[in-house]
Amino acid sequence: MVETDELFIRDDPIFVNKELLEINHLPEEGRIVGRDEEIKLLANAVNPAIFGQSPSNILIYGKTGTGKSLCAKHVSQRLVDAAMGEGVTAAFAYVDCAQDTTETQAVQTIASSFNRPERTEINVPDKGISTATYYKRLWRILDACYDVVLIILDEIDKLADDAILMQLSRAGEAGKLTDCKIGVVGISNKIRYKDRMDERVKSSLCEREFVFPPYDASQLGEIMEARRDAFREGVLDGGVIPRAAALAAREHGDARKAIDILRYAGEIAQSTGAERVQEGFVTDARKRAETDRFRELIRGSTPHSRYVLHALTILSLNDSGADGFRTTAIYDVYEEICRQEGTETLSLRRVRDLLKEHAFLDIIEQSRHSGGSAEGSYTKHRLLEDSTVVRDVLVDGQ
Numbered sequence: 009m010v011e012t013d014e015l016f017i018r019d020d021p022i023f024v025n026k027e028l029l030e031i032n033h034l035p036e037e038g039r040i041v042g043r044d045e046e047i048k049l050l051a052n053a054v055n056p057a058i059f060g061q062s063p064s065n066i067l068i069y070g071k072t073g074t075g076k077s078l079c080a081k082h083v084s085q086r087l088v089d090a091a092m093g094e095g096v097t098a099a100f101a102y103v104d105c106a107q108d109t110t111e112t113q114a115v116q117t118i119a120s121s122f123n124r125p126e127r128t129e130i131n132v133p134d135k136g137i138s139t140a141t142y143y144k145r146l147w148r149i150l151d152a153c154y155d156v157v158l159i160i161l162d163e164i165d166k167l168a169d170d171a172i173l174m175q176l177s178r179a180g181e182a183g184k185l186t187d188c189k190i191g192v193v194g195i196s197n198k199i200r201y202k203d204r205m206d207e208r209v210k211s212s213l214c215e216r217e218f219v220f221p222p223y224d225a226s227q228l229g230e231i232m233e234a235r236r237d238a239f240r241e242g243v244l245d246g247g248v249i250p251r252a253a254a255l256a257a258r259e260h261g262d263a264r265k266a267i268d269i270l271r272y273a274g275e276i277a278q279s280t281g282a283e284r285v286q287e288g289f290v291t292d293a294r295k296r297a298e299t300d301r302f303r304e305l306i307r308g309s310t311p312h313s314r315y316v317l318h319a320l321t322i323l324s325l326n327d328s329g330a331d332g333f334r335t336t337a338i339y340d341v342y343e344e345i346c347r348q349e350g351t352e353t354l355s356l357r358r359v360r361d362l363l364k365e366h367a368f369l370d371i372i373e374q375s376r377h378s379g380g381s382a383e384g385s386y387t388k389h390r391l392l393e394d395s396t397v398v399r400d401v402l403v404d405g406q
C-alpha cells in the first residue's frame with residue numbers, strides 16, 4: 009500500500025497563493041492597475057453620497073475583462089467607508105443581472121443584500137411574495153437602515169425589461185418611495201444598450217457615462233506581475249507573463265483572460281510534474297482558457313442550438329477567409345447534422361431565431377447585405393470565437 013505521505017503532496021511545488029488567480033478574486037487597491045483615472049471619475053460622480061446627498065446615476069461601458077465590475081465595487085466600498093467617516097450610513101448592493109434577469113429576482117437580491125433583519129425585523133424570502141411586496145420591504149429596509157445606497161447592476165443589458173430601472177429611478181426622485189438616496193451604477197459591455205432603454209429611464213439613469221478602454225499588453229503585464237506572488241518564488245519563467253500579456257492583448261485586452269492563462273500555465277506545470285512554469289505552456293494555457301470560457305457560454309443550450317452552431321463552425325473551418333455565411337447555407341449543413349444525429353430538423357425560421365440567440369451572446373456576428381434587386385437583402389453570420397475551440401467543445405466535449 010502507498011503510504012499516505014507519498015500519496016499526497018504536502019507542499020504545492022508551483023503555487024503558494026493560488027486565490028490571487030481565481031476568477032472571483034477581488035484584488036486590493038494596490039493590485040488594481042491602470043485604472044486610476046476611471047476610479048477618480050467614478051468617485052467624483054458618486055461623491056455627494058458621502059454627505060448623504062444623491063449620487064449621480066452612472067452607466068459604465070467596456071469590453072469584457074476591462075475592470076468595470078472591479079472598479080465599480082472598489083469605488084462603492086471606498087464610498088461606504090468615507091461616508092461612515094462623515095457620520096452617514098451608506099451601503100452598496102451588487103446584482104449580477106445575468107443571474108437575476110427578472111424584475112422580481114433583481115429586487116429580491118437587492119432587498120436581501122441590504123436587509124439587516126436584527127434591526128429591521130423584516131424577512132425577505134427567496135420566493136413566494138409578489139414583486140410589489142418585495143419593493144415595499146426594500147423601501148422599508150432602506151428607510152430603517154441607510155441614508156444613502158448604491159446599487160450596482162452588472163450586465164444590465166441582460167435584464168428582461170426596464171421595470172426595475174423605472175422603479176429605482178422613481179425612488180430616486182426626492183423622497184417619493186423612500187427617504188434614502190439611491191444611486192444606480194449600470195454596467196454593460198454592449199455599447200448600444202442605451203438605445204433600447206425607455207426615454208424616461210434613460211434620462212434618469214444615464215447621468216454620467218464612462219467607457220473603459222481595453223488594456224494594452226503592458227497593462228496586462230502589470231496586472232499579472234501584481235499577482236506574481238501567487239506562485240512560489242522563482243518557478244515562473246521570465247517569458248511567461250509577457251507572452252500571456254501579448255496573447256490576451258491581441259484579443260481585446262481582457263484581464264480575466266490574461267489571469268486565466270497564467271493560472272492554467274501553472275496548472276499545466278503542476279499536472280506534468282514540471283518544476284517550472286515554462287513559456288511554452290502559455291499556448292496550451294490560452295487554448296484551455298478559451299475552451300473553458302466558451303463551454304461556460306453555451307452551458308445549458310439545447311441540442312439544436314448546438315447543431316446550428318456546429319453547422320456554422322464546419323463552414324468556417326472549411327473557408328476560414330469568408331466574411332460570413334448565409335442562413336440557407338448554414339441550414340443545409342444543419343440538416344446534414346440532424347440526419348447524422350437521427351433527429352428531425354427544426355424549421356428555417358426557428359434556426360434563424362437560434363442564430364439570433366447566438367448573436368445575442370456574442371458568439372456570432374450578423375450582418376445585413378443587399379443582393380441587388382433580383383435577390384433582395386439577406387443576413388450573413390460569422391463566428392466570433394476561434395472555430396477550432398468551438399469544434400472541440402461541441403464535438404469532443406473537451
Ligand SMILES: Nc1ncnc2c1ncn2[C@@H]1O[C@H](COP(=O)(O)OP(=O)(O)OP(=O)(O)O)[C@@H](O)[C@H]1O
Pocket residue numbers: 031032033034035039040041042043070071072073074075076077078079196197231263264267
Ligand atoms: N485594472 C486591474 N487591475 C487588476 N486586476 C484587474 C484589473 N482589471 C481587471 N482585473 C481582474 O480581471 C477580473 C475581471 O475584471 P472585471 O470583472 O472587473 O471585468 P468587467 O469589465 O466587469 O468584465 P465583464 O463585463 O466580463 O464582467 C477581475 O476580477 C480582476 O481580478
